[in-house]
Every structure is written in C-alpha cells, then in structure tokens.
Amino acid sequence: MKKNIESPTKPFYLITIPISHYCEKARWALDKLKITYVEKRHTPPFHLLATNRVGGKTTPVLVTESGIFIDSxxxxxxxxxxxxxxxKLYPTNQNQRQEIEKLEDLFNSQLGPATRRWGYFHIMNDYKIMQSRWCHGVPFFEQAFFPILFPITRSLAQRKLNINPESAAQAYDTIQSIFEQVNKLLSDGRTYLVGDKFSAADLTFATLAAPAVLPPEHPMQGVSYKELPPKLISKIKEFRKTPAGKFVLRLYRDRNS
Ligand SMILES: N[C@@H](CCC(=O)N[C@@H](CS)C(=O)NCC(=O)O)C(=O)O
Incomplete structure (x- = not known):
C-alpha cells in the first residue's frame, strides 16, 4: 500500500463514538490518505473521559504529535x-476550494444534525439496535455498563439532540432539501461534486448522508438492515433511489479501493 506521508514516530489516535457519522468522516479521510492511526472507540458517556483528557468535548478527536484536533x-x-x-482532499485551485468548503459547511451544519436526529428518532427506543450501534468495538468494560447506563444516556441524548416527532419531521425535510441540492449538482453527469477529483465535499456528503442511505460497505454496521423498523427501511429505500443516494452508495462501494 502506497503511503502519502512519512510515518510519524507515534501513530495518530482517533477518539470516536464508532457509529458517529462525523467520526466516520475523519476515519474515511485517514483511510483514504493511508495514514497509520489507532482508533479508540467509546460508547457515550465514556467518550467524555477520553475527549476531556485531551481538551475536547465531542468526537472525533485526532491526537497527533503536532497537535490535537477536536473538529472533523x-x-x-x-x-x-x-x-x-x-x-489532497482540498484542491489548490482557489475557486474550487471555496466551493468545496461551502458545501462542507452546509453538510456539517445542516445535513449532519438532520440525519442524526431523524435516524435516532427511529431507533432510539429499540435497546437491541442501540446496543449494536453504540457498542461496536468499544472496550469490554464499557459494554458491560451499557445496560445500566443506557436509559439515562438515552434520555440525555434525546434532550441534547432535541429528538421528538416534530423535530424528526423537520430533519427529514432538511435531508430531502439537501439531497435535492445535490441531485441538481449531479444532474449534469459529473462524477464528483466539485472538479474531477474526489474531495472533502464528496467525503463529507457521503459520510453525513450515510444514516439516510445505509451503504452496505459502511465500516460500522449494527444490526442487519432487515431488523430496522419498517418505516425507516421504506424511507431509506426512497433515499437510495435518488441521484444523491446513488452517489453515496457509489462512493461507499469505492471507499476502500
Ligand atoms: N462539529 C463537530 C461535530 C461533532 C459531533 O457532533 N459529534 C457527536 C457525535 S455525532 C458527539 O461526539 N456527541 C457527543 C457529545 O456531544 O457529548 C465535528 O465536525 O467534529
């Protein structure tokens, strides 16, 4: 495997809540750029111990010898x-770079919170699904505490993320509106959102849209797709049929190539 940088003396650490789509954004970038790293996975609320220790709050956090980065x-x-x-994921061409950063901001600020709120709304009351999503690859100790802590962690998350039927319906509209914007961009037959190369805009869209499309190649799988609530499955099927949804599926098929 060709490396893009000289190996640092210490591997990078990526602190994650494994299912988080913002964490997947950082993970995919590290994988794509062939950078050696160790992922330190935590289930909520244990992630706070790991992030606070290095001066962060949310995940992902990347810890390197040159600095600690607390935002995807x-x-x-x-x-x-x-x-x-x-x-590079950001081109040197300034116009293209600006377009990429604008899209990345839009996806970060609107799509990410919307897919998270809408997705959680459908699964948060299902213990088995939540366990499969929040405990994927986390330390045994944290898995052991999951049954005790889940009810309180869930209600804190519901409050913090404002998850209720009305906000979930609004989030669904936001996802649709952003998918429509991406459909429009793709309507001229382009391969990537900006320019002729995979960029931070494609990576950010694919990862933050993933909860609405559930690409089979996503590295963090929970319970199988068929075990999800039928209402959620039918909406995911609809998203998968859109040009933006097909784009996400294609990018994920190529994720490891
Ligand atoms: N703007 C941040 C957002 C990250 C974020 O919202 N992370 C969530 C997981 S999806 C998190 O760690 N939440 C736990 C918490 O807030 O304590 C980024 O892009 O890194």
Whole structure:
C-alpha cells in the first residue's frame, strides 16, 4: 500500500463514538490518505473521559504529535496539510476550494444534525439496535455498563439532540432539501461534486448522508438492515433511489479501493 506521508514516530489516535457519522468522516479521510492511526472507540458517556483528557468535548478527536484536533473539518484540513499534493482532499485551485468548503459547511451544519436526529428518532427506543450501534468495538468494560447506563444516556441524548416527532419531521425535510441540492449538482453527469477529483465535499456528503442511505460497505454496521423498523427501511429505500443516494452508495462501494 502506497503511503502519502512519512510515518510519524507515534501513530495518530482517533477518539470516536464508532457509529458517529462525523467520526466516520475523519476515519474515511485517514483511510483514504493511508495514514497509520489507532482508533479508540467509546460508547457515550465514556467518550467524555477520553475527549476531556485531551481538551475536547465531542468526537472525533485526532491526537497527533503536532497537535490535537477536536473538529472533523479541522482534522481533514490538518491531514490535507501533511499529505502529498496528488492526495489532497482540498484542491489548490482557489475557486474550487471555496466551493468545496461551502458545501462542507452546509453538510456539517445542516445535513449532519438532520440525519442524526431523524435516524435516532427511529431507533432510539429499540435497546437491541442501540446496543449494536453504540457498542461496536468499544472496550469490554464499557459494554458491560451499557445496560445500566443506557436509559439515562438515552434520555440525555434525546434532550441534547432535541429528538421528538416534530423535530424528526423537520430533519427529514432538511435531508430531502439537501439531497435535492445535490441531485441538481449531479444532474449534469459529473462524477464528483466539485472538479474531477474526489474531495472533502464528496467525503463529507457521503459520510453525513450515510444514516439516510445505509451503504452496505459502511465500516460500522449494527444490526442487519432487515431488523430496522419498517418505516425507516421504506424511507431509506426512497433515499437510495435518488441521484444523491446513488452517489453515496457509489462512493461507499469505492471507499476502500
Ligand atoms: N462539529 C463537530 C461535530 C461533532 C459531533 O457532533 N459529534 C457527536 C457525535 S455525532 C458527539 O461526539 N456527541 C457527543 C457529545 O456531544 O457529548 C465535528 O465536525 O467534529
């Protein structure tokens, strides 16, 4: 496997809540850029112990010898600054870069919260699904505490993320509106959202849209797709049929190539 940077003396650490789509954004960037890292997975609320220790709050956090990055976009920009020019996720062309950053901001600020709120609304009351999503690869100790802590962690998350039927319906409308914007961009037959190369805009859209499309190649799988609530499955099927949904599925099929 060709590396894009010289190996640092210590591997990078990526602190995650494994199912988080913002964490998947950082994970995919590290994988794509072939950077050696160790993922430290935590279930809520244990992630707070790990993030607080290094001065962060939310996940992902990337810990490197050159600094600690506590936001997914900062992580991407840092990684971009250390890889060779042919591997970059942000082009040197300023107009394209601006377009990419604008899309990335839109996806970060609107799509990410919307897919998270809408997705959680459908699964949060199902213990088995939530356990499969929140405990994927986390330390045994945290898995052991999950049954005791889940009810309180769930209600804290519901409150913090404002998850209720009305907000979920609004989130669904937001996802649809952003998918429509992406459908429009793709309508001229382009392969990527900006320019002729995979960029931070594609990566951010694919990862933050993933909860609405559930790409089979997503590295964090919970219970099988068929075990999800039928209402959720039927909406996911609809999203998968849109040009934006097909785009996400294609990017995920190519994720590891
Ligand atoms: N703007 C941040 C958002 C990250 C974020 O919202 N992470 C969520 C997981 S999806 C999190 O760690 N939540 C736990 C918490 O807030 O304590 C980024 O892009 O990194």
């Amino acid at each position: 976009s900062d992580i991407l920009k840092y990684l971009d600054s250390i890889v060779s020019s042919d591997a």
